[in-house]
């Protein structure tokens with residue numbers, strides 16, 4: 044994705060990175076066609092003490108913001124992995140244009156005994172599966188961003 | 195053939211007579227002035243069920259197809275008496291789930307990248323086809339079961355009918371997509387199962403019994419199986435099939451959880467009855483296994499271990515652990531947390547300690 048002829052560059056994890064994906068998603072007709080998606084999704088990168096909240100509403104991602112761990116604990120569900128795992132996921136998406144067979148959100152979720160998607164509420168956690176194609180599409184679109192990873 | 199003069203006279207008089215104006219259909223008390231407006235998601239049921247139309251009666255004597263909000267005609271023919279209590283069939287997420295289902299429909303013909311399927315080693319192809327045969331079989335029950343409950347849903351609770359109809363469409367697509375996968379790469383349909391567990395679902399005598407067993411236990415376990423299918427998928431086509439099917443399945447589970455919650459809150463006296471349904475269903479799962487037969491479980495293990503069956507058995511055990519814990523979490527949300535102590539002894543060992 045180029046914005047004004049320049050590739051969007053952002054480091055992960057940061058609000059700018061999620062903002063860049065959000066703007067890609069909101070201008071993507073294909074994303075709308077997947078159908079409505081309503082959920083408040085947390086992101087945790089615990090070893091970097093970084094926490095974010097992504098709000099999905101109807102046909103768009105309406106808000107992304109940096110947050111506290113307590114706030115993320117109250118999201119419908121959150122995606123949690125150490126920095127290196129996030130890096131692997133995002134790099135894989137970048138290299139393939141989308142997640143390959145071994146890096147889809149669902150596959151990462153099943154490989155982790157604790158789960159990649161976690162929640163304090165078993166009903167709300169199911170939103171991860173109910174809207175899985177939309178969330179997968181969201182992260183796949185990050186292939187259009189030049190992501191940098193701080194040491 | 196000639197028309198008799200009497201019939202001719204009768205026709206002449208009938209057509210020349212103008213029927214007196216009948217305005218008894220006008221329902222000005224209720225309807226005039228209601229103007230539903232589309233919201234962010236379009237004109238959804240939530241937007242349209244407003245004013246008196248949105249009031250879902252606790253009890254209804256409607257034994258006809260009179261839509262909620264319309265005036266009854268005393269001469270209307272009756273149908274077999276449907277459920278009369280809202281609590282018996284309702285859930286608070288029905289409108290949302292129906293609209294979500296309509297929005298998120300997909301086509302097994304065009305939304306699956308079938309061209310990504312390539313020849314697989316024979317054992318892997320056969321194992322995937324055995325799983326798909328079992329899933330096709332399961333989808334018959336998943337569609338037939340809600341179908342047979344349709345006439346028992348009161349027209350005043352049309353949201354339940356709409357949701358069940360959307361589920362039936364989902365199950366039709368699942369039935370066709372697993373059949374298509376089995377026939378797409380040389381393996382074909384393999385062995386059906388004995389179907390004891392499936393019989394238990396379709397023979398439920400009460401709507402809540404059906405929902406408790408189908409939506410929460412059966413489809414909850416199948417939803418995990420679909421996620422497992424995505425995990426073991428060997429090409430993009432299978433990935434997409436299982437991911438999209440798991441989405442659909444999650445809506446069915448979501449209805450079950452919220453319906454059970456509704457029952458536990460509105461009809462608390464039914465707890466023992468609910469446990470009895472689960473006692474029966476859990477014990478049948480034990481006899482048949484979660485996949486209807488040991489041979490299907492072994493096929494899944496072969497796929498999960500990428501050919502190494504011992505490794506695959508470990509994965510299958512880990513998945514069973516997830517299935518049991520997610521089942522328990524959903525029951526906790528519905529207010530049936532005491533199932534933890536009463537769960538069948540064969541499932542209990544898979545339970546993690548309760549979260550504080």
Ligand SMILES: [Fe+2]
Nearest residue numbers: 333336365368
């Ligand atoms: Fe299904």
Ligand SMILES: [Fe+2]
Nearest residue numbers: 336413443446
């Ligand atoms: Fe289903």
